[in-house]
Amino acid sequence: MKERLREGFTTGSAAAAAAKAGTVFLLGGGENKEVEIPLPGKGRLKIPISAYQPLSANTVRVTVIKDAGDDPDVTHGAEIECLVEVFRDERSEEIVLKGGKGVGRVTLPGLAVAVGEAAINPEPRKQILAAVREALAKAGKNAAVTVTVQVPRGEELARKTMNPRLGIEGGISILGTRGTVKPFSHEAYAASISLALDVAKAQGLEVAALSTGRATESFLRKDLPDLPDRAFIPIADYFAFSLERAAKKGFKTIVIGCFFGKLVKMAQGAAYTHAKEAEIDFDALADWCLAAGLVKEKIRAIRGANTARQALDIILEEPDPRPCLLAVTQKAVHAAQGFAGSGPRIEYRVYGFDGAALYSLASHL
Numbered sequence: 219m220k221e222r223l224r225e226g227f228t229t230g231s232a233a234a235a236a237a238k239a240g241t242v243f244l245l246g247g248g249e250n251k252e253v254e255i256p257l258p259g260k261g262r263l264k265i266p267i268s269a270y271q272p273l274s275a276n277t278v279r280v281t282v283i284k285d286a287g288d289d290p291d292v293t294h295g296a297e298i299e300c301l302v303e304v305f306r307d308e309r310s311e312e313i314v315l316k317g318g319k320g321v322g323r324v325t326l327p328g329l330a331v332a333v334g335e336a337a338i339n340p341e342p343r344k345q346i347l348a349a350v351r352e353a354l355a356k357a358g359k360n361a362a363v364t365v366t367v368q369v370p371r372g373e374e375l376a377r378k379t380m381n382p383r384l385g386i387e388g389g390i391s392i393l394g395t396r397g398t399v400k401p402f403s404h405e406a407y408a409a410s411i412s413l414a415l416d417v418a419k420a421q422g423l424e425v426a427a428l429s430t431g432r433a434t435e436s437f438l439r440k441d442l443p444d445l446p447d448r449a450f451i452p453i454a455d456y457f458a459f460s461l462e463r464a465a466k467k468g469f470k471t472i473v474i475g476c477f478f479g480k481l482v483k484m485a486q487g488a489a490y491t492h493a494k495e496a497e498i499d500f501d502a503l504a505d506w507c508l509a510a511g512l513v514k515e516k517i518r519a520i521r522g523a524n525t526a527r528q529a530l531d532i533i534l535e536e537p538d539p540r541p542c543l544l545a546v547t548q549k550a551v552h553a554a555q556g557f558a559g560s561g562p563r564i565e566y567r568v569y570g571f572d573g574a575a576l577y578s579l580a581s582h583l
Contacts, residue, residue, distance in 0.1 A: 223401035226287030227265060228394025229369075230342025231255060232298035233282075234349040235265035237365045240280040240302025241353035243270060245361065255349045257397035258341040268297070277303045279368075288401040292378040293390060301366040306359060313350050314364040315343060320372020321392060326385030326448075328420025329413060337381070337391040338367060345397060367392055380410040383448070384417050404490075407454060412463050414451045419467045421448050426464045428453045429475040430491070437569050438475035455496075458489035458557040465558040472558060473565045474550075478576065479526030481568050485549035487556070498526055506549060507533065510541040527571055534570075543568065543577040551581050 234255045243249060252266045271279040279301050286294035301318065317323065317336020324331045330340050338346075350363050369375070372389030376382070381391060395405075418426060427442060427450045429435035435450055442449075453460040464472050476484070480491055482503055488496035504520040512520075516532050523529040533542045547566050554564045565580035 223289075224287040225401065226285045226289055226291070226294070226399040227263060228342065228397055228399055229284060229293055229296075229298055229390065229392045230339070230345050230394030231257070231263060231265060231397045232284045233300055233338075233342065233365075233367045233392055234346045234397075235267065236280040236282045236298060236300035237302060237346050237367075238349035238353045239267045239270070239282075240278045240300050240365070241304060241350050241363055242357070243272075243278050243280070244276060244302060244304040245306075245353065245357035245359055247353075247357065253349075255397075256345060256352070258345050258395060261397070263397060273301075276305060277301065286399050289399045291399060291406075292375055296372075296375060296390075297370050299368040299370065301368060303364040305362040305364075310362055311351070311354055311360055312362045313347050314362075315346060316364065316366040317389075317392070318366040318368035320369030320375075320389040321367050322372070322376055322381050322386035322389040324385065325387050326417050326420065328416040328418075329384065329386075336367070337386045337389070339391060339393050339395075342392050342394045345394070380414060383451075384410075384413055385448075404456070408456055408459050411451060411453055411456055411460050414448075415460075415463055415467050415469075418448045418451065419469070421446070423449050424470040425449055425473065426451060426469040426471070427473045427475065428460055428464070430454060430477070430480045433573065434475040434477060434569060437573055437575070438473065438567060441475075441567055441575070442473065455490050455492040457484055457491050457554075461554055461557040465562050469562055471563045471565060472554070473567060474554065475567045475569065477526075477569055477571060478530045478546075481546055481550050481566070482526060482529075484553055485546050487553045489557070498529075500529060503529060503546065506545040507542045510545040512536065512542055530570070540577070544579065547577055547579040551579055555581060 235253050239253045249270045252264050254264045268283045269281040281297050281299050284293050284296045322337035376390045427438050482498050483491040483496045504517045508517050519532050520529050533539045568577045570576050
């Protein structure tokens with residue numbers, strides 16, 4: 219029997235725990251091995267504390283080790299630190315939240331955080347402040363608190379995230395709309411696509427160039443050298459989601475770069491094209507090719523194909539494979555238009571497995 223995947227917690231929850239633990243410590247509550255924090259929206263969570271480093275009578279650095287559970291998160295195992303300063307002689311309970319080393323800074327408009335600010339998203343920001351207020355309330359003391367979130371390896375980790383594309387420089391973002399991490403959740407990747415579209419739109423771009431992977435993105439960049447970097451957005455398998463969001467954000471043209479296998483799945487109308495959820499329907503592919511005039515012998519071969527590469531090779535054996543490629547691409551354009559609506563112009567750039575351009579087709583010409 220397959221074991222249930224273990225959930226983890228977000229960088230926002232890690233920072234909230236470190237901030238609360240530091241505040242409790244400086245108010246005389248000692249070094250707690252774990253603290254309980256509020257989650258965004260509702261619920262609570264206990265998080266272990268890794269280390270306390272007192273720096274002065276009113277300053278401590280607290281470290282939490284980010285635990286993403288069974289999710290392949292690049293920040294799993296990272297040290298999330300909060301440098302907490304408590305000023306007990308202050309009458310107010312002002313709480314100041316800052317981003318320190320390893321926390322990115324926003325340089326482009328279009329995100330939930332203003333340009334120039336530390337990349338601590340609104341929900342985790344509220345979560346951290348709420349955790350500190352809990353510590354103050356439990357101690358029954360008035361104090362001003364300054365919390366500086368730091369991630370020692372943040373700049374290195376950020377290179378493995380979408381932050382460079384989003385104009386977030388110098389480190390990772392402190393994230394978490396729900397406070398916990400669901401293993402292999404689509405939520406995080408979908409959110410990154412949406413943010414990338416926001417940034418592109420805020421730059422005044424009217425064209426979104428969507429690619430299903432690194433290779434197809436590199437081919438698109440060569441084909442569309444006049445488009446700025448922010449226009450190129452990797453969408454992986456999120457076909458329907460990306461088209462719906464791009465259309466909603468008002469892009470006039472959506473270019474989709476993909477290999478033949480993804481094209482067929484898109485032509486089938488698959489909203490999510492990962493192999494686990496969308497298999498190639500070789501009978502449907504054969505029917506489209508039959509309507510395009512492919513001989514019956516090759517139609518039988520396509521029906522019996524095991525891979526998209528095998529089916530494509532059969533098509534490319536034709537003296538003129540364009541009718542079959544047109545038939546499949548037309549189906550994909552129609553499916554894309556179904557997700558995006560009638561507003562944006564849809565353009566496909568289809569590539570062979572060797573990177574050669576196979577076919578291009580656009581709607582609303």
